[in-house]
Amino acid sequence: MRVLIAPDCFGGTLTAREAADAIAAGWHEAKPDDVVVRRPLADGGPGFVDVLHAAFADGDADIRYISVTGPLGEPVEARWLSVRADDRRVAYVESAEACGLHLIPVELRAQSCETATTRGVGELIAAAAAGHDVITVGLGGSGTTDGGAGLLAALSDAGGDLTDISLVAASDVENPLLGPHGAARTFGPQKGASPEAVERLEAKLAAMDVLKPVSDISGAGAAGGLGAALLSLGATVRSGAGLVRELTGLDAALDDADVVITGEGSFDWQSLRGKLVTAVAAGAAERGLPCVAVAGQVSVGRREMGAAGVQEAYSVSEHVGSVERSIAEPRESLVATARHVAAQWSR
Numbered sequence: 001m002r003v004l005i006a007p008d009c010f011g012g013t014l015t016a017r018e019a020a021d022a023i024a025a026g027w028h029e030a031k032p033d034d035v036v037v038r039r040p041l042a043d044g045g046p047g048f049v050d051v052l053h054a055a056f057a058d059g060d061a062d063i064r065y066i067s068v069t070g071p072l073g074e075p076v077e078a079r080w081l082s083v084r085a086d087d088r089r090v091a092y093v094e095s096a097e098a099c100g101l102h103l104i105p106v107e108l109r110a111q112s113c114e115t116a117t118t119r120g121v122g123e124l125i126a127a128a129a130a131g132h133d134v135i136t137v138g139l140g141g142s143g144t145t146d147g148g149a150g151l152l153a154a155l156s157d158a159g160g161d162l163t164d165i166s167l168v169a170a171s172d173v174e175n176p177l178l179g180p181h182g183a184a185r186t187f188g189p190q191k192g193a194s195p196e197a198v199e200r201l202e203a204k205l206a207a208m209d210v211l212k213p214v215s216d217i218s219g220a221g222a223a224g225g226l227g228a229a230l231l232s233l234g235a236t237v238r239s240g241a242g243l244v245r246e247l248t249g250l251d252a253a254l255d256d257a258d259v260v261i262t263g264e265g266s267f268d269w270q271s272l273r274g275k276l277v278t279a280v281a282a283g284a285a286e287r288g289l290p291c292v293a294v295a296g297q298v299s300v301g302r303r304e305m306g307a308a309g310v311q312e313a314y315s316v317s318e319h320v321g322s323v324e325r326s327i328a329e330p331r332e333s334l335v336a337t338a339r340h341v342a343a344q345w346s347r
Contacts, residue, residue: 001346003027004257006039006250008276009047010296011265012102013330016040016047017054022331023261023294026338031346039253041262043276044170044222044240045140046102048094049081055248060084066127068120069154071099071143072112078120080128091128091135095121095223099150101143101191109143109192114201116144116191118226122154129165137230138240139171139223143191145184147177147205148229155233162233169230170240172275175221177214177228178206183221191224241279251283259345260284260291261338262310267295272308281309292345294337296326314341 005027007019014022020038027036042048053063061083070076078097083090096102098120104112121137128135144150155162175181184193184201193201205211211228214220219237220228227237245251254260262280264271271277277293284291293305293313305313317326319337326333 001031001034001258002256003034003036003346004039004253004260005036006041006253006260006280007263007294008041008043009265010263010330010334013265013296013327014334016042016051018331019263019334022334023263023338026335027342029335030339030342034342034346037253037257039248039250041244041248041250041276041280042138042240043140043172043244043279044138046094046096046100048138048170048240048244049079049092049097051244052092052247053081056083064127066124068098068123069117070103070120071116072104072108073117076103076120078124080124082128082132088133089131091132093121093124093128093135093137095137095139095226096141098124099144100141102141104143110194113145113188113191113193113197116146117150118142118144118146118148118224118229119150119154121226122151123158125151126155126158129162132165134166134168136168136170136243137235139169139173139226140240142223142226144226145188145191145193145201145205145224147183147208147211147225149208151226151229152210167230167233167235169219169222169227169235169237170243171219171222171227171237172239172241172279173222173227174218174273176216176218177211177220177225178202181221183225186221187224239279241276245279245283250280254283254287254289257289260289261294261341262291263294265296266299267293267297267313268299271300272304277310278308285309290345292341294334294341297323
């Protein structure tokens with residue numbers, strides 16, 4: 001069989017490339033004669049730069065490194081990608097490199113959820129502005145809910161002129177900035193915010209005059225309001241999963257596949273709201289291919305996953321016996337699960 005393996009990252013345990021390698025290893029152990037093609041993916045969140053760098057490996061692309069302000073105000077090392085494409089220089093920035101939740105220790109999240117800053121993302125954009133025609137900012141996995149206030153301040157301090165630069169926000173989050181489905185109330189609790197802190201964050205976002213004209217636009221609530229800040233700067237919004245799908249050649253790989261394996265850390269209700277797994281499943285469904293999801297944890301019902309184009313979902317934590325083991329031994333656990341999946345799905 002021709003097997004396409006196209007996962008997202010697995011939370012804070014495996015990058016998309018590491019997850020793809022682990023699934024491929026498990027599949028080969030069970031079915032060594034199958035032809036396995038790896039297409040690690042990202043939807044704008046963690047792994048965005050890593051996945052695109054791999055996609056441009058044979059072209060004019062290089063990783064740039066810079067020290068920027070992290071979410072807690074301390075310096076962090078961040079990367080962005082510079083690519084020459086069709087006589088243009090395009091910069092790809094991953095916001096999680098500068099303000100990702102993984103940069104904030106779990107024990108500090110409750111106390112930092114109201115002060116964590118996106119200043120480093122603005123510093124990344126300012127650095128990428130020199131010599132580039134397009135800056136695409138991947139949104140997702142943030143530990144901040146500052147409405148991009150830090151980003152806007154950093155750009156103002158740097159005096160960066162984005163007038164002649166096309167700014168793109170790459171995201172698959174459809175949430176507005178405010179309200180019950182907004183940045184604070186939907187994602188704040190995931191970043192350590194208590195119910196009281198969530199309401200204070202909501203009030204702060206509502207008071208940001210610069211964001212009011214764009215607050216109702218789909219995607220404004222992405223990455224704790226970073227989407228709104230970019231929209232206020234004139235950015236256009238593009239599907240992060242769609243962009244990566246195009247640049248990694250996913251469609252060509254789908255054309256040659258017999259079965260598609262995708263996955264992520266948690267296959268849950270958010271996965272069904274335009275996230276990467278459903279984008280892969282949609283591509284498989286267009287070609288009449290079965291699509292199987294492998295995830296650290298699965299909380300989506302069979303009817304819901306079927307409507308999204310996923311035939312079956314396998315939980316790594318259930319297969320190895322516990323969430324703790326799947327986190328402590330992420331690669332080994334995923335290899336074992338993939339071996340089981342291959343035995344079920346390979347002819």
